[in-house]
Amino acid sequence: MMQHLPVLQVIVPLLAAPLALLLRPSRLAWLFALIASGAGLFISLSLLAQVLEQGTLIYALGGWAAPIGIEYRIDRLNAFVLLLVSLIGFVVLLAADTSIRREIDEDKQPYFYSLYLLCMAGLLGIVATGDAFNVFVFLEISALSTYTLIAMGRDRRALWASYQYLIMGTIGATFILIGIGLLYMMTGTLNMHDLALRLPAVQNSATVLTATAFFVVGVCLKLALFPMHLWLPNAYAYAPSIVTALLAATATKVAIYVLIRFVFTIFGLDFAFDSLPVHEMLLVLGVVGILVASVLAIAQSNVKRLFAYSSVAQIGYMVLGIGLANTTGLTASLLHLFNHALMKGALFLALAGVFYRLSTVELKSFQGLGRQMPLTLAAIVIGGLSLVGVPLTVGFVSKWYLVLAILERGWWPLAFLVMLGSLLALVYLWRIVEMAYFSPAPADGGNPPVKEAPLMILLPTWLLVIANVYFGLDTDLTVSLASLASIELFTPVVP
Amino acid sequence: MSALLHYNYWIVIVLMMIGFYIVITHSNLIKKLLGLSIFQTSVFILYISMGKVIGGSAPILSDKVQIYSNPLPHVLILTAIVVGIATTALGLALVVRLREAYGSIEEEDIQAQERDEGQAP
Numbered sequence A: 001m002m003q004h005l006p007v008l009q010v011i012v013p014l015l016a017a018p019l020a021l022l023l024r025p026s027r028l029a030w031l032f033a034l035i036a037s038g039a040g041l042f043i044s045l046s047l048l049a050q051v052l053e054q055g056t057l058i059y060a061l062g063g064w065a066a067p068i069g070i071e072y073r074i075d076r077l078n079a080f081v082l083l084l085v086s087l088i089g090f091v092v093l094l095a096a097d098t099s100i101r102r103e104i105d106e107d108k109q110p111y112f113y114s115l116y117l118l119c120m121a122g123l124l125g126i127v128a129t130g131d132a133f134n135v136f137v138f139l140e141i142s143a144l145s146t147y148t149l150i151a152m153g154r155d156r157r158a159l160w161a162s163y164q165y166l167i168m169g170t171i172g173a174t175f176i177l178i179g180i181g182l183l184y185m186m187t188g189t190l191n192m193h194d195l196a197l198r199l200p201a202v203q204n205s206a207t208v209l210t211a212t213a214f215f216v217v218g219v220c221l222k223l224a225l226f227p228m229h230l231w232l233p234n235a236y237a238y239a240p241s242i243v244t245a246l247l248a249a250t251a252t253k254v255a256i257y258v259l260i261r262f263v264f265t266i267f268g269l270d271f272a273f274d275s276l277p278v279h280e281m282l283l284v285l286g287v288v289g290i291l292v293a294s295v296l297a298i299a300q301s302n303v304k305r306l307f308a309y310s311s312v313a314q315i316g317y318m319v320l321g322i323g324l325a326n327t328t329g330l331t332a333s334l335l336h337l338f339n340h341a342l343m344k345g346a347l348f349l350a351l352a353g354v355f356y357r358l359s360t361v362e363l364k365s366f367q368g369l370g371r372q373m374p375l376t377l378a379a380i381v382i383g384g385l386s387l388v389g390v391p392l393t394v395g396f397v398s399k400w401y402l403v404l405a406i407l408e409r410g411w412w413p414l415a416f417l418v419m420l421g422s423l424l425a426l427v428y429l430w431r432i433v434e435m436a437y438f439s440p441a442p443a444d445g446g447n448p449p450v451k452e453a454p455l456m457i458l459l460p461t462w463l464l465v466i467a468n469v470y471f472g473l474d475t476d477l478t479v480s481l482a483s484l485a486s487i488e489l490f491t492p493v494v495p
Numbered sequence B: 001m002s003a004l005l006h007y008n009y010w011i012v013i014v015l016m017m018i019g020f021y022i023v024i025t026h027s028n029l030i031k032k033l034l035g036l037s038i039f040q041t042s043v044f045i046l047y048i049s050m051g052k053v054i055g056g057s058a059p060i061l062s063d064k065v066q067i068y069s070n071p072l073p074h075v076l077i078l079t080a081i082v083v084g085i086a087t088t089a090l091g092l093a094l095v096v097r098l099r100e101a102y103g104s105i106e107e108e109d110i111q112a113q114e115r116d117e118g119q120a121p
Helices: A002-022 A026-054 A076-103 A106-128 A132-151 A157-187 A192-202 A206-222 A232-238 A241-267 A269-275 A278-298 A303-324 A327-358 A374-388 A394-409 A412-438 A455-473 A476-490 B007-025 B029-050 B072-102 B107-119
Strands: A057-060 A071-074
Touching: A002 A026, A002 A057, A002 A071, A002 A106, A026 A057, A026 A071, A026 A076, A026 A106, A071 A076, A071 A192, A076 A106, A076 A241, A076 A327, A076 A455, A076 A476, A106 A132, A106 A241, A132 A157, A132 A241, A132 B072, A157 A192, A157 A206, A157 A232, A157 B007, A157 B029, A157 B072, A157 B107, A192 A206, A192 A241, A206 A241, A206 A269, A206 A278, A232 A241, A232 A303, A241 A269, A241 A303, A241 A327, A241 A476, A269 A278, A278 A303, A278 A412, A303 A327, A303 A394, A303 A412, A327 A374, A327 A394, A327 A455, A327 A476, A374 A394, A374 A412, A374 A455, A394 A412, A394 A455, A394 A476, B007 B029, B029 B072, B072 B107
Parallel strands: none
Antiparallel strands: A057 A071
8 A cells, every 4th residue: 555655646636536526515525525635645744754764756657667657756856745735735625615605606516626636636646747748637637627716716807817827828738748749759758767867868959959948938837937927816816715725825836846847857957057048047037027026916906916916926936046056046946835835825715714704805895804803814914924034934934045045156136136025025915914904994894793704714724824933933844855855856867 | 952851840830830829819719719729739740740750650560561650649649639629628618608707709808898897996
C-alpha cells in the first residue's frame, strides 16, 4: 500500500469525482468530497515523510519502467507542493457546504463537488507526474473544471469571466503543447528526467530555443504573470467565494511549480538563462507586475477584485525570486509559494464569510463591519498584514529571504522596489481597515442586524490565519523544506 | 527549394496564424471559438508531421513492411484532440449561457452592457 502512494494521490480525487456526482442530498456529496480530500491530505503527509527519509520516490505506472512507461517522480519540491495543494483543498472544502448553499442552486451542488475534486486531481497530477505530456493533460483537466467552477457564480459576469479565461487558458495550454512537442522532436523522449539528460546535446538548435520560448510564454499565461494576467481579476471576482479561495491558493502556485520544474530541471539553468533572456524577462515582468498590479489593486472598489490584483502582484514576487537565479532567491520563491497560499486562502475564505452575510463584497458595504463581524474582519486584517510582510507573519519570512537574495546579487535598488511594493500593499489594506473600523455603520443599520460569519466558515478561515502566524514564528519546517528543495534543483541531474 | 520540402510545417504555421488572428480580431464569440479550434488543429498537424518517418508505412504490424512511422505522436495527439473537443464544447455551452444572460453573442455588446452596469450605482 505504502509504495502506491504517489499514484493514489491523483487516483483518489479522480475516482471520487464521478462518485460525488451520484450522491444526493448535496450534504452527502460534500461529506464524501471532504473524506476524499482528507485522504489526499493524509497521502501528501506520508509522501513528504517518505521523501525526507528515503530521497526521491519513483513510481512506474502499471509496472512499466521509465523510458517506455510513464513514471511519477516525487522529490522534495513535488512533495512540498503536493502538501500545499491538498492542505488548502481540504481546509477550503470545510467551509464549502455552508458557503455554497448561499451561492449555488441546490440541484447543481453535487456537480460543484464533483468538479472541485476533478480540479484537485488535475492540480495534484501536474505536480506528481514525471512525464512532460502528462503535465499538459492534467493541466487541461484542472483548467476545464476551473472554467466550469467559475461559471457557476450567480452573477452573469461570471460567465463572461469564464469565457475569457477559457480563451486565454487554451492559448496558454496550446503553447505549452507546442513546446513539449518540439522538445520531443529533438530528444525522442517525454520523460522529464530523460529530457534533462538528452537536451544538452541538442540545446543550441533553433528548435529547442523555439520550444523554450513557447513553453515559457504558455506557462506565464497560465500563472498570470503581468501583463498576461488579464483573465485573472474577473475570474476571481465573480466565481463563487469557495472557488476563488481554492484557485487563488493553488492554481497559480501549481503553474509556478511547472515553470520552476522546466526551467531548472529540464532546460537547465545555464541554457534557459544564458541562451534566452528568460532570466531578464522574469526579473523585469516580476518587478513591473508587483508595482503596477499593486497600484491597480488600490483603485478597486470590489474587495475580491482588490485581492485578485494583489495576487498578480504577489506572483511577481515569486517570479522575481526565480529570475534572481541563486539558491536564496529560489528558496524565497518556494517559501512565498507556500506562504502566499496560506494568506490568500485565509483572506478569500474570510471574504466568503462576508459574502454569506451581506451578499456583496463591495468596499462600500464594509462600513462599520469591524464591530458587526469582529472575527472575520480580524482575519482579513491579519491576512492583510501578512501580505504586507509585517514581522511575526509568514509574509515577513518570505520577503526577508527575497531581499537577502537580492542583496546577495548586489542589486540594492531592486530591494527598494520590493519594499515599495509592500508599502503599496499597506495602502490597499488600509482602505479596507478604514472602511471597516473607522466609518460608522450605515444609519438604517441593516435589517436584520449583520451577524458574525457562521462557524463552519470561521473555523477554516482561522485555521489558515493561525497557520499564517505559526509559520511566521516557527520557520524551521518551511524554510528548511524550501531550501532543501532549492539546493536539489540547483544540483545537476545525474543519470 | 529546400523551404518547400517542409511544406507541412508551413501549413502548420499558416493555420496557426489564421486561428490566432480570428481569436484576436473577431468579436463574435462563436467565431472566436472556431478560431481557437483552428489554432489547436494546427498543433495536431505539427505532431502528426513529426511522427512521419520518410519511407515508413503506417504503424500497423505487417510482414511486408520494414520501416514504420513513429506511432507515439499519433497517440499523444489523440489525447490533445479529445482535450480540444472538450474545450470547444465547454466554450459553446458557455456561449449559450452568455446569450441567455446578455441576449447577445457579440463581445462589444456584452462589454457595453458591463460598462453601463458598472456606471449605474
